[in-house]
Amino acid sequence: MKDINGITLLDRDEHMRPDTDMQSLASLNALFELMGSMGGFDAVAVQAHPEVETVTHIHHVDNSSGIVDGASTVLIGNRKGGKAAGLKPRARIKAFASIVLRYRQALDLDEEIVNVNGGAIAMGHPLSRYRRDDPSWARCWTSWSGAISRPRSSPCASGPAWAPPRSSSASETREAEPMTYKNFTLETDVDGIALLIWDMPGKSMNVFDMEVMDELEAALNAVVADEAIKGVVVTSGKEASFSGGADLTMLEGLLRQFHAVRGKDPEAAVKELFEKSRRMSLLYRAIETCGKPWVAAINGVCMGGATKLALTYHARVASDADAVKIALPEVKVGLFPGAGGTQCVMRMVDAQAGLQFLLQGRTLNAKKALGMGLVDEVAPKKKLIEAAKKKLKAGVDPFKPWDKKGFKLPLGPIYSAQGFQFWPTANAIYRRETANNYPSARGILQSVYEGLQLPMDQALTVESRYFAHVLQTPEAAAMIRSLFVSMQELNKGARRPADQRPSKIKTVGILGAGFMGAGIAYVTAKAGIDVILLDRDMAAAEKGKAHSDELMSKAVKRGKATAEDKEKLLARITPTADYADLEPCDLVIEAVFEDCDIKKTVTEATEAMIKPRAVYASNTSTLPISSLAEASKRPKNFIGIHFFSPVDKMMLVEVIMGKKTGDKALAMALDYIRAIKKTPIVVNDSRVFYTSRVVMTYIREGLMMLDDGVPAAMIENVGRMNGMPVGPLSLADEVALDLAWKIVATTRKDMGDKYVAGPLDNILEEMVIKRERFGRKNAKGFYDYPAGSKKRIPSTWKN
Numbered sequence: 001m002k003d004i005n006g007i008t009l010l011d012r013d014e015h016m017r018p019d020t021d022m023q024s025l026a027s028l029n030a031l032f033e034l035m036g037s038m039g040g041f042d043a044v045a046v047q048a049h050p051e052v053e054t055v056t057h058i059h060h061v062d063n064s065s066g067i068v069d070g071a072s073t074v075l076i077g078n079r080k081g082g083k084a085a086g087l088k089p090r091a092r093i094k095a096f097a098s099i100v101l102r103y104r105q106a107l108d109l110d111e112e113i114v115n116v117n118g119g120a121i122a123m124g125h126p127l128s129r130y131r132r133d134d135p136s137w138a139r140c141w142t143s144w145s146g147a148i149s150r151p152r153s154s155p156c157a158s159g160p161a162w163a164p165p166r167s168s169s170a171s172e173t174r175e176a177e178p179m180t181y182k183n184f185t186l187e188t189d190v191d192g193i194a195l196l197i198w199d200m201p202g203k204s205m206n207v208f209d210m211e212v213m214d215e216l217e218a219a220l221n222a223v224v225a226d227e228a229i230k231g232v233v234v235t236s237g238k239e240a241s242f243s244g245g246a247d248l249t250m251l252e253g254l255l256r257q258f259h260a261v262r263g264k265d266p267e268a269a270v271k272e273l274f275e276k277s278r279r280m281s282l283l284y285r286a287i288e289t290c291g292k293p294w295v296a297a298i299n300g301v302c303m304g305g306a307t308k309l310a311l312t313y314h315a316r317v318a319s320d321a322d323a324v325k326i327a328l329p330e331v332k333v334g335l336f337p338g339a340g341g342t343q344c345v346m347r348m349v350d351a352q353a354g355l356q357f358l359l360q361g362r363t364l365n366a367k368k369a370l371g372m373g374l375v376d377e378v379a380p381k382k383k384l385i386e387a388a389k390k391k392l393k394a395g396v397d398p399f400k401p402w403d404k405k406g407f408k409l410p411l412g413p414i415y416s417a418q419g420f421q422f423w424p425t426a427n428a429i430y431r432r433e434t435a436n437n438y439p440s441a442r443g444i445l446q447s448v449y450e451g452l453q454l455p456m457d458q459a460l461t462v463e464s465r466y467f468a469h470v471l472q473t474p475e476a477a478a479m480i481r482s483l484f485v486s487m488q489e490l491n492k493g494a495r496r497p498a499d500q501r502p503s504k505i506k507t508v509g510i511l512g513a514g515f516m517g518a519g520i521a522y523v524t525a526k527a528g529i530d531v532i533l534l535d536r537d538m539a540a541a542e543k544g545k546a547h548s549d550e551l552m553s554k555a556v557k558r559g560k561a562t563a564e565d566k567e568k569l570l571a572r573i574t575p576t577a578d579y580a581d582l583e584p585c586d587l588v589i590e591a592v593f594e595d596c597d598i599k600k601t602v603t604e605a606t607e608a609m610i611k612p613r614a615v616y617a618s619n620t621s622t623l624p625i626s627s628l629a630e631a632s633k634r635p636k637n638f639i640g641i642h643f644f645s646p647v648d649k650m651m652l653v654e655v656i657m658g659k660k661t662g663d664k665a666l667a668m669a670l671d672y673i674r675a676i677k678k679t680p681i682v683v684n685d686s687r688v689f690y691t692s693r694v695v696m697t698y699i700r701e702g703l704m705m706l707d708d709g710v711p712a713a714m715i716e717n718v719g720r721m722n723g724m725p726v727g728p729l730s731l732a733d734e735v736a737l738d739l740a741w742k743i744v745a746t747t748r749k750d751m752g753d754k755y756v757a758g759p760l761d762n763i764l765e766e767m768v769i770k771r772e773r774f775g776r777k778n779a780k781g782f783y784d785y786p787a788g789s790k791k792r793i794p795s796t797w798k799n
Contacts, residue, residue: 326375
C-alpha cells in the first residue's frame with residue numbers, strides 16, 4: 001500500500017504475537033472512555049460517516065483478527081456493555097490496519113513507533129481484563145500515545161485540538177535559548193507585547209530560506225518560553241515590502257538532491273523530499289497552536305510563503321499604502337500554496353472567491369484583502385505597528401476557529417446540498433481553463449477538496465503530500481526554472497556586457513506611430529522616458545499618441561492611475577513628422593512595415609540626424625538584423641529589439657545581435673528593456689527569430705491540418721490540450737493573416753530562386769488575397785468576429 005508519492009505505508013501483515021497469554025491479559029485494569037472525547041480519531045472516522053458529528057468505532061474483543069493489534073485509540077466492547085453504558089454504536093472497524101495507516105499518514109507519525117503488523121487484540125494486545133458480561137470498556141493506547149500531545153492551553157473544554165506533528169526541536173518543551181538573530185530582531189515592551197522585525201541584511205526584500213526558518217523557529221521557542229510575553233507583532237524592516245515569499249532556488253536545491261538520490265533508492269528520495277518540503281508547514285502550524293496570539297503587521301508586498309505566514313497568525317493588520325500587495329502566486333510558477341495556504345484560505349473566505357484566489361494567483365491590495373476576509377484591519381502606514389499592538393491589547397484569540405468544536409466551513413460540508421452544487425462546477429471550470437495540463441492547479445483542487453473533509457492537522461498532511469507530488473513533476477521543474485530562476489537572472493541583467501557603464505537613456509525616438517510603435521511609445525513614456533514619436537505626417541503621429549491617451553483613460557477609470565498621471569505621461573510624448581526632431585535621442589526604435597526598402601529609407605534618414613553615439617534598433621519580427629544593418633553607416637550601434645503585440649501587456653522582448661553589433665548597443669538595449677520593466681532574451685540573428693519560429697511552427701501545423709480536412713474545432717481543442725493558451729487558428733487571427741502573408745511575400749522576394757514554397761503559402765494567399773480575411777483586425781479570419789458577440793468558427797472551409 002503506497003501513498004500518492006509512492007511511499008510504502010504497508011507491505012506485510014502478521015498475526016498473533018507468540019509471547020502473550022490470557023493470564024497477562026487478565027491482569028490488566030479496565031479503563032472507561034466517554035464517546036466523543038477521543039480527539040482526532042473521531043475526525044478520521046467521520047470521513048466514512050459524514051452524517052454524524054462523532055463516530056466511535058466499536059469492536060468485539062472476542063471477534064478480533066490478526067491485524068487489529070497496533071490500532072489507534074479505540075473504544076472496544078460488546079453490545080451488552082455498550083447498552084449498559086447508554087452508548088449507541090456508530091460503526092464497526094472491519095479492517096484495523098487501514099485505519100492505522102490512515103491515522104499514521106494523517107498525523108505523519110514515525111512508522112518505527114507504530115505497530116501495524118502485530119498480533120490480535122484478543123490474543124496479544126495488552127488491553128484489559130475481559131469478561132463477556134463485564135460492562136466495562138477498555139481504552140487501548142499503542143505506542144502512538146508518546147507521539148501525540150495537546151498544545152499548551154488547548155481549548156479542550158470546547159473540543160479536541162490535537163497538536164500538530166513538529167520537528168524534534170519544536171515538539172519538545174520550548175525553552176528560551178540564547179541566540180543572536182541574523183535576520184530578525186525581537187523586542188518586548190512593558191505591556192508584554194513582543195515586536196519581531198524581519199530585516200534580512202544585504203537584500204532589498206525578505207525571503208524564506210532555511211536560515212530564516214531556523215531563526216523563526218528559535219523566536220517561536222523564545223516567545224513560548226517567556227511568560228512575560230503576552231503576544232507578538234510581526235513586521236518587516238524593509239520600507240515597502242513584508243516579504244517576497246520563499247526563495248525558489250531553495251526548492252531547486254531540494255529537487256537536485258531528490259534526483260541525486262532517486263537513482264539509488266527511489267522511495268528514500270521521495271521520503272526525504274516529502275519531509276524537507278513540509279518544513280514550513282510544520283513550523284507555521286507550531287506558531288498557530290503555540291497558545292499565544294500573533295499579529296501580522298503587513299507594510300508592503302506580501303507574497304507566497306509570506307502570505308501563508310500571515311494567514312497562520314491569529315490576526316492581520318495591513319497598511320493602507322499602495323505598496324501592499326497580497327497574493328499566493330505559486331500556481332504561476334508550477335507550484336501551489338503549501339504550508340497551509342490551500343487549507344487556511346478555504347476555511348476563512350467564500351469558497352468561490354477562495355478558489356479563484358488560489359487557482360489564478362490573484363494579487364489583492366489591502367482594501368480588497370479586507371473585503372475578502374484575509375485581512376482583519378487596514379491602518380495608516382505610519383500607525384501600522386501601533387494599530388497591531390492595539391489589536392493585541394484588545395484581545396486576540398490565540399486559537400484558530402478550525403481548532404474549536406463546532407467550526408463550520410463557509411460553504412458548509414463538502415457532502416451537502418451547497419457542496420454538490422459547487423464542487424462539480426468548480427471541477428468543470430478547472431478542466432475548461434487548464435485542459436488538465438497543470439499539475440499545480442490540479443493539486444490545489446485535490447488538496448482543497450480532500451483537506452476540507454479533515455481536521456486541520458490531517459488536512460495539512462494531505463496538502464504536504466500533494467505538494468511533494470507536484471514538486472516532482474517535470475512541469476513544475478520547468479516552470480520554476482524558466483518563470484522564476486531564469487526570469488530573475490534576465491531581469492537582473494543576464495547577458496549584459498560587464499565592462500559597459502549603465503546607459504543614461506533620457507529620450508527615445510520611435511519611427512512609425514502605428515499600433516506597434518504607439519504601444520512602444522506608451523510603455524517608454526510610462527517608464528519616465530521622453531519620447532519622440534515620428535510618422536509620415538502629423539495626423540498619423542497624433543493618432544499614435546492618442547493610443548496612450550486611450551490606455552491612460554482606461555487606467556484612470558479603473559482606479560489604477562490618476563488624472564495627473566495621465567497628464568504627465570502624455571506630456572512626455574512628442575508627435576512629429578520631422579526627422580530633425582530625433583537629434584536628442586539616445587536610442588531610436590524603428591517600427592515601420594516589414595519591407596526592406598522602407599526600412600532602408602528610414603534608417604538612412606534617421607542616422608543623418610541623430611547623435612553619433614546613439615543606438616539604432618529595428619523592431620522587425622522576421623528580417624535578419626545583419627542584412628538591415630547594411631543600410632547603416634555604424635553597424636556596431638545597430639541592433640534588433642523585437643516587441644510583441646499588444647506592447648503594454650506582453651512582457652517578453654527579443655534582443656537580436658547582428659554580425660557587427662557591438663557591446664555598447666547590447667548594453668543599452670538591455671538597460672532600456674529593464675527600464676520599461678520587461679523581460680529581455682538575447683537571441684541569434686536569422687530570418688525569423690526564436691519566438692517567431694516557435695509560433696509560426698505551431699500556426700503552420702494547425703493550418704496544414706485544416707487544409708487536410710481536420711475539423712477546425714478539433715484542431716483548436718488539441719492545441720489547448722497540449723498546453724497552449726489558445727489554438728493555432730485563434731493565434732493566427734491574433735497575429736494577423738495579412739502580416740503573415742507580407743512576411744511570406746518579403747521572404748520570397750529576398751531569397752529569390754532559393755525560396756521553397758510550401759502549403760502555408762497557398763493557404764495564406766487563399767485567405768488574404770482571395771477572401772480578404774485578415775484575422776481579428778477586420779473581424780474575419782479563421783473565425784468570424786461579429787460585433788457584440790463571441791467569435792465563432794465558420795460552418796465550412798470548403799466553399
